[in-house]
Amino acid sequence: MKHLLSVSDLDRESIEELLEQADGFAEVARRDIKKVPTLRGRTVVTLFYEASTRTSSSFELAAKRLSADVVSVKAPGSSVEKGESLKDTVETLSAYSPSAIVIRHPQAGAARMLTDWVDSSVINAGDGMHQHPTQALLDLFALRNRIGSIEGKRIWIVGDVLHSRVARSNIQAFQMMGAEVTIAGPPTLIPRGIESTGCRVRHSLDDLGEADVIYLLRMQKERMEESFVPSIREYARLFQVNSRRLGPRQLVMHPGPVNRGVEIGADVIDSDRSLITDQVASGLAVRMAVLYQLLTRADGGTDGSPGPVPIGEPA
Amino acid sequence: MNAEQEAAGSSLPEPMVQRPGPEANLLIRGAELLDPVAGIEGAHDVLIRDGAIAELGDAGSIEADGAEVIEAQGLHVFPAFFDPHVHLRTPGQEYKEDIETGSRSAAAGGYAGILAMANTSPPVSTPAQIEALRARAGVVASVPVGFLATVTRDMKGEELTDMAELRASGAVGFTDDGLPIASPRILRRALQYQSMCGGTVALHEEDPELSGKGVMHEGDVSLELGLRGVPSISESVMISRDAAIAGYEDGAIQIQHLSAIESIEAIRRAKADGVKITCEVTPHHLVLTDGAVRSLDASRHKMNPPLRGEADREALIEALIDGTIDCIATDHAPHASHEKEVPYEAANMGVTGLETAFSSLYTHLVEPGRISLSLLVEKLGSGGPPFGIDPFTLKPGSRANLCLVDLEAEWTVGEDGYESRSSNSWCAGETQRGRVLVTLADGQVAYRLRSFSLGVAS
Numbered sequence: 001m002k003h004l005l006s007v008s009d010l011d012r013e014s015i016e017e018l019l020e021q022a023d024g025f026a027e028v029a030r031r032d033i034k035k036v037p038t039l040r041g042r043t044v045v046t047l048f049y050e051a052s053t054r055t056s057s058s059f060e061l062a063a064k065r066l067s068a069d070v071v072s073v074k075a076p077g078s079s080v081e082k083g084e085s086l087k088d089t090v091e092t093l094s095a096y097s098p099s100a101i102v103i104r105h106p107q108a109g110a111a112r113m114l115t116d117w118v119d120s121s122v123i124n125a126g127d128g129m130h131q132h133p134t135q136a137l138l139d140l141f142a143l144r145n146r147i148g149s150i151e152g153k154r155i156w157i158v159g160d161v162l163h164s165r166v167a168r169s170n171i172q173a174f175q176m177m178g179a180e181v182t183i184a185g186p187p188t189l190i191p192r193g194i195e196s197t198g199c200r201v202r203h204s205l206d207d208l209g210e211a212d213v214i215y216l217l218r219m220q221k222e223r224m225e226e227s228f229v230p231s232i233r234e235y236a237r238l239f240q241v242n243s244r245r246l247g248p249r250q251l252v253m254h255p256g257p258v259n260r261g262v263e264i265g266a267d268v269i270d271s272d273r274s275l276i277t278d279q280v281a282s283g284l285a286v287r288m289a290v291l292y293q294l295l296t297r298a299d300g301g302t303d304g305s306p307g308p309v310p311i312g313e314p315a
Numbered sequence: 316m317n318a319e320q321e322a323a324g325s326s327l328p329e330p331m332v333q334r335p336g337p338e339a340n341l342l343i344r345g346a347e348l349l350d351p352v353a354g355i356e357g358a359h360d361v362l363i364r365d366g367a368i369a370e371l372g373d374a375g376s377i378e379a380d381g382a383e384v385i386e387a388q389g390l391h392v393f394p395a396f397f398d399p400h401v402h403l404r405t406p407g408q409e410y411k412e413d414i415e416t417g418s419r420s421a422a423a424g425g426y427a428g429i430l431a432m433a434n435t436s437p438p439v440s441t442p443a444q445i446e447a448l449r450a451r452a453g454v455v456a457s458v459p460v461g462f463l464a465t466v467t468r469d470m471k472g473e474e475l476t477d478m479a480e481l482r483a484s485g486a487v488g489f490t491d492d493g494l495p496i497a498s499p500r501i502l503r504r505a506l507q508y509q510s511m512c513g514g515t516v517a518l519h520e521e522d523p524e525l526s527g528k529g530v531m532h533e534g535d536v537s538l539e540l541g542l543r544g545v546p547s548i549s550e551s552v553m554i555s556r557d558a559a560i561a562g563y564e565d566g567a568i569q570i571q572h573l574s575a576i577e578s579i580e581a582i583r584r585a586k587a588d589g590v591k592i593t594c595e596v597t598p599h600h601l602v603l604t605d606g607a608v609r610s611l612d613a614s615r616h617k618m619n620p621p622l623r624g625e626a627d628r629e630a631l632i633e634a635l636i637d638g639t640i641d642c643i644a645t646d647h648a649p650h651a652s653h654e655k656e657v658p659y660e661a662a663n664m665g666v667t668g669l670e671t672a673f674s675s676l677y678t679h680l681v682e683p684g685r686i687s688l689s690l691l692v693e694k695l696g697s698g699g700p701p702f703g704i705d706p707f708t709l710k711p712g713s714r715a716n717l718c719l720v721d722l723e724a725e726w727t728v729g730e731d732g733y734e735s736r737s738s739n740s741w742c743a744g745e746t747q748r749g750r751v752l753v754t755l756a757d758g759q760v761a762y763r764l765r766s767f768s769l770g771v772a773s
Contacts, residue, residue, distance in 0.1 A: 129541030
């Protein structure tokens with residue numbers, strides 16, 4: 001595997017392998033010296049056309065922990081603001097011969113386009129409403145560490161599925177790992193025909209009690225202006241998951257950033273049933289695993305830089 | 316000419332303009348003729364004298380008598396095609412196309428007549444612009460070109476253009492193509508006015524509210540790709556609305572680039588009700604479906620209306636066969652590579668089509684037996700009548716508007732570049748069968764394939 005553009009690039013086996021790899025890196029993170037020399041001499045470019053806290057910081061740190069040189073470009077403050085096209089920007093950055101380019105872009109397919117333009121590995125850190133594969137992986141990692149296998153578990157994804165790349169990636173990933181996925185939200189925010197992906201669809205939280213895991217999506221205020229929901233107040237009343245709606249053994253996840261009091265009650269965020277902080281911590285280990293896998297296992301992807309150094313040798 | 320146009324007086328200028336050139340004197344020997352409208356078929360010699368079809372005779376029966384000879388055994392001759400929907404991008408966007416390159420592209424595709432849309436920069440909204448375009452075409456156009464003017468001033472959808480003056484200056488019809496006419500009141504007024512000045516109104520049908528920010532067909536593929544969808548009903552509700560207005564005002568409308576089942580149903584109902592409604596379909600909607608968008612290749616697969624589902628494609632083919640769809644139009648929409656090599660959502664909409672209309676449909680629909688060659692030739696040639704322009708024919712005495720085609724020839728689209736200035740072909744790189752070798756347009760040799768030399772004069 002040279003690129004990670006979509007969950008469809010993976011299968012159950014390769015996901016298991018990545019999660020095991022991530023276990024190893026999570027162990028590294030508990031050491032005094034948290035850095036390994038694996039990617040010494042390699043360059044990783046992160047190119048973010050959208051605001052991001054978790055994803056950009058964890059990719060940067062993941063690359064640094066693997067001893068790669070990291071160049072971080074964010075659209076504000078770069079030539080992008082002067083109207084430079086994606087292609088020109090990417091070709092400019094290619095001059096540094098990066099081993100990987102991590103890209104987030106507001107438009108679907110941007111990551112895929114890069115694969116035609118550069119020799120580097122390309123990692124999709126979110127493209128429009130399309131895919132966000134490392135989010136799905138870190139969610140699987142966080143879940144696995146809490147409850148073990150998710151085979152046969154019931155996972156409800158609640159909220160604005162229509163506009164969510166996280167939902168698209170996670171539906172695929174959860175199903176790949178054997179979970180039963182239910183989608184819940186107002187009909188205006190559930191894509192037409194989503195049943196074809198094998199999900200059940202619910203327009204209320206009446207049956208929420210059956211869920212082992214509840215995955216909440218961010219509800220953006222603009223959805224009200226676009227008439228997707230009559231009001232945020234009504235949305236919260238119908239679809240907010242709070243401690244009154246949550247059973248004692250149910251777990252809650254959220255990709256962040258959360259809207260306290262909209263899709264999720266503040267009491268839930270801070271409870272032990274919330275995996276939200278585990279998700280953030282998982283991001284680092286999982287992204288290290290993804291970089292490691294792509295850059296040391298890529299078929300013919302070597303560029304004369306030093307080969308992989310086994311994990312465990314301190315840098 | 317339809318009744319309105321006759322009523323408007325015979326003083327209207329000739330609708331189509333071409334550069335002057337030598338009249339052809341040619342003998343096409345032994346070609347298979349196929350003129351579905353006139354009922355001409357079989358192996359014949361075709362003698363063209365002074366740009367007109369002088370004589371048809373049995374194969375080998377006509378003497379060249381000084382005319383240049385094309386040995387055409389095994390090749391086909393069809394009446395040339397007519398495309399009622401192309402974008403020549405002039406004025407304002409000549410980096411994509413202009414009258415010279417666009418008409419050359421048409422000639423290379425076997426066309427001897429094209430109608431240019433008015434959504435240029437600025438839009439064609441004044442008689443002076445029509446006159447300037449016609450003057451230019453009279454210098455550079457390889458094939459006769461007609462120009463449409465906008466329905467509303469600068470395509471703003473607010474006020475009518477000076478339709479009568481535009482007609483008098485040579486506007487073939489009216490269209491705000493690229494945009495729908497959102498206001499039913501404006502469309503109604505335009506059709507009322509049409510009863511005085513003529514000029515079919517060609518309509519790009521979509522409800523801007525329902526289309527929203529959509530970039531592809533709303534369906535399973537848009538769901539998978541996370542791209543905003545344009546529902547089929549965005550097109551069909553506007554067709555239903557506009558058919559009702561046209562029926563009420565007895566106006567003539569041409570529905571452009573039909574894409575969805577629901578739209579076909581709306582047209583069938585309107586035709587059954589006697590509305591003066593005609594419609595067109597593009598080659599790409601007859602061949603591709605939204606599944607192609609998985610490539611996220613905007614250069615080939617992003618256009619408006621979007622590629623729809625397989626059931627829609629099947630229904631379009633059926634509607635072509637049963638006559639609900641009047642003609643095939645390419646919606647030739649050239650764009651520069653920097654407008655297409657961007658993420659799908661950001662890319663311009665539209666694909667080129669003039670040079671591949673025949674070969675793509677021959678390859679994808681005729682060879683597999685889906686439609687007959689005769690139907691394809693007829694529908695590629697019937698874009699004129701909705702605008703009051705007679706179709707071309709091979710009947711003796713007619714001006715020579717024909718194309719010579721090698722159905723056996725295999726070629727790869729784009730391998731030798733394009734006559735068009737742009738390369739955003741929806742079938743770039745595809746190997747197709749059926750190639751236009753020579754096109755005669757209003758008596759002139761408008762195109763000959765470089766590798767195909769005409770025989771020596773005998």
